Amino acid sequence: MSKLPLQGKPWAELETELKAAKADDVDWVNGRAAVYIHYAGEDVLEVxxxxxxxxxxxxxxxxxxxxxxxxxxxxxxxxxxxxxxxxxxxxxxxxxxxxxxxxxxxxxxxxxxxxxxxxxxxxxxxxxxxxxxxxxxxxxxxxxxxxxxxxxxxxxxxxxxxxxxxxxxxxxxxxxxxxxxxxxxxxxxxxxxxxxxxxxxxxxxxxxxxxxxxxxxxxxxxxxxxxxxxxxxxxxxxxxxxxxxxxxxxxxxxxxxxxxxxxxxxxxxxxxxxxxxxxxxxxxxxxxxxxxxxxxxNYLGEDGYLKVTERILNVRRRLEAGVTALGLKVWGRPQLGIMAYGSEDRDIRAIGERLAARGWLVGYLTQPWGIHLMLNLTHEPIVEAYLADLAAAIEEAAAMDRPSTAAASYS
Ligand SMILES: Cc1ncc(COP(=O)(O)O)c(C=O)c1O
The missing domain is CATH 3.40.640.10 (Type I PLP-dependent aspartate aminotransferase-like (Major domain))
Structure with missing residues (x-):
């Protein structure tokens, strides 16, 4: 169990520790998390x-x-x-x-x-x-x-x-x-x-x-x-x-x-x-x-929000098209930055398991089972990589000899 240190540590040491601690966290900066984060560019983050x-x-x-x-x-x-x-x-x-x-x-x-x-x-x-x-x-x-x-x-x-x-x-x-x-x-x-x-x-x-x-x-x-x-x-x-x-x-x-x-x-x-x-x-x-x-x-203004929104909508459209092309199904008709997809004939949790094994943080939907994505600009550069991994995950899941028991947790 952690105890309050008897003596304080210098910031330089703590900074190193903090940086190192992040190594265990999901790599959201490189688009691996489609939940918890809303990123609109380095400049916006800086402001x-x-x-x-x-x-x-x-x-x-x-x-x-x-x-x-x-x-x-x-x-x-x-x-x-x-x-x-x-x-x-x-x-x-x-x-x-x-x-x-x-x-x-x-x-x-x-x-x-x-x-x-x-x-x-x-x-x-x-x-x-x-x-x-x-x-x-x-x-x-x-x-x-x-x-x-x-x-x-x-x-x-x-x-x-x-x-x-x-x-x-x-x-x-x-x-x-x-x-x-x-x-x-x-x-x-x-x-x-x-x-x-x-x-x-x-x-x-x-x-x-x-x-x-x-x-x-x-x-x-x-x-x-x-x-x-x-x-x-x-x-x-x-x-x-x-x-x-x-x-x-x-x-x-x-x-x-x-x-x-x-x-x-x-x-x-x-x-x-x-x-x-x-x-x-x-x-x-x-x-x-x-x-x-x-x-x-004030930094973004209407013009800035419109530009970011357009880019996020395009990320979602590209993902929707890619997922559909792989034979999966987008649930409902998403119109903003969130989408979820699943399958009527494949084990989507097994597909999710395989995606997770490839380093993606997979958020599940349960009614019906599906994979949930809340998108931002960290996902703009990774759409193709995600879809390539999804294609591989579909293949790998089809070869699995057991149904997946992946559990859905949001927090
Ligand atoms: C539709 C909706 N309502 C409420 C919330 C709760 O927001 P917060 O996590 O900031 O408390 C969320 C969070 O994702 C949400 O998507």
Whole structure:
């Protein structure tokens, strides 16, 4: 078991140790990981790192002390609202990640529902089977229940099934844009119509799509409407540390209006150190992540995001074509940076095992079994190498004399 050293070590030694420690990690720099990382080029990374370091010690908990951070956050929120068709009354805040944004959306929905109906029992969230576990986690932590509903054959949420599933405790409907497993966008407008009809809170989980879908649309991708342009959408989560390419620890949560937004806040005054009013779940907030988000967004601008998006979409298209040419099947109709593929007649887990043996970090999908890819610019140079290894893996898997027992784990 590791123990705190009795005496400290010099930085030079630690730096060497840190560098060496990375040897055991996945080689994401060379495109071996299609999960966890969102890379948009060395220049973007440099901007994020420099801005982060400039605000390394500053704390977003103190907007009066760090007026610059308050201004950066305000700018970032407005950039996001501009991209997601927020109207004049829309508001939002930066959080530390998708899970925190989702927690706060669930809290706001729960508190609004309780304000409207003080006798409400245990509130319930309805969503498709493909929605992110952060909703279940939030419900678990905050005393709600969730129900996951089967998806349609194209792996998108089924608005009819949601309508049928609504019960007296239902307070919130969720749609994903896109959902993480297959990378397909749910029919947000149809779900929102159901939510409006039944006066429910509609949340759009655009954690993974919020900062790529608006640009993909501008590039001609025929995405269904998924943001505040859709009547009935009350809140949207959109992660900056994914396709916003900013430093980790940065997401945004938006609300259609001030009435919804105020349910996000927490206000407390019964202790000896003064009123404590926060928008977020966390108290201390990394100033670096806020500054880095502001800097990267200003550095890239719309033009930069369009260029990166186009390149990532092309990587996905090349991979889709390559995978299909090898006789495998892309699940559903991915339109952004995520895709998943499998096979109706081959053991895709065995293929995954063989790919892993060739040094690729393989992420599995389980419903149906498949291989999951969340793409970024580290994958641009490796498409051909990946497909060549996939072709070899297919051959090797066919020769395997046992079914694969590869397990799917996301974290
Ligand atoms: C659709 C979706 N929602 C929420 C999350 C959670 O985000 P985080 O890991 O930043 O908490 C993810 C993460 O991949 C996601 O893909």
């Amino acid at each position: 994020a790192k420099k801005a982060y370091l400039m605000y390394f010690s500053e704390n977003g908990l103190g907007p009066n002390a760090f007026k610059s951070l308050a201004r950066f956050e305000n700018d970032v929120v407005n950039f996001g609202l501009g991209l997601l068709n927020g109207g004049p009354d829309a508001l939002g805040a930066m959080t530390t990640g998708g899970t925190e944004s989702i927690f706060l959306a669930v809290k706001a929905a729960r508190d609004r529902a309780r304000a409207r109906n003080p006798n409400l029992g245990t509130p319930e969230i309805l969503m498709a089977q493909t929605a992110h576990p952060a909703f279940d986690k939030a419900a678990h932590f905050m005393g709600l229940t969730t129900r996951r509903l089967p998806v349609r054959p194209d792996f998108t949420a089924d608005p009819g099934a949601m309508r049928d599933a609504i019960g007296p405790q239902t307070i919130m409907l969720v749609g994903s844009a896109p959902a993480f497993p297959h990378g397909v966008v749910d029919p947000i407008a149809e779900i929102a119509a159901v939510a409006q009809e039944r006066d429910l809170w509609m949340h759009v989980d655009a954690c993974v799509g919020g900062y790529i879908a608006p640009f993909a649309r501008k590039l001609g991708v025929d995405l269904p409407p998924f943001d505040f342009a859709v009547p009935g959408v009350v809140s949207i989560s959109a992660d900056l540390h994914k396709y916003g390419y900013t430093a980790k620890g940065a997401s945004t949560l938006f609300f259609r209006d001030g009435e919804a937004f105020r349910f996000m806040l927490y206000d407390f005054d019964n202790w000896p150190r003064g009123r404590y009013i926060t928008k977020t779940l966390v108290g201390t907030r990394p100033g670096g992540a806020i500054a880095a988000a502001w800097a990267v967004m």
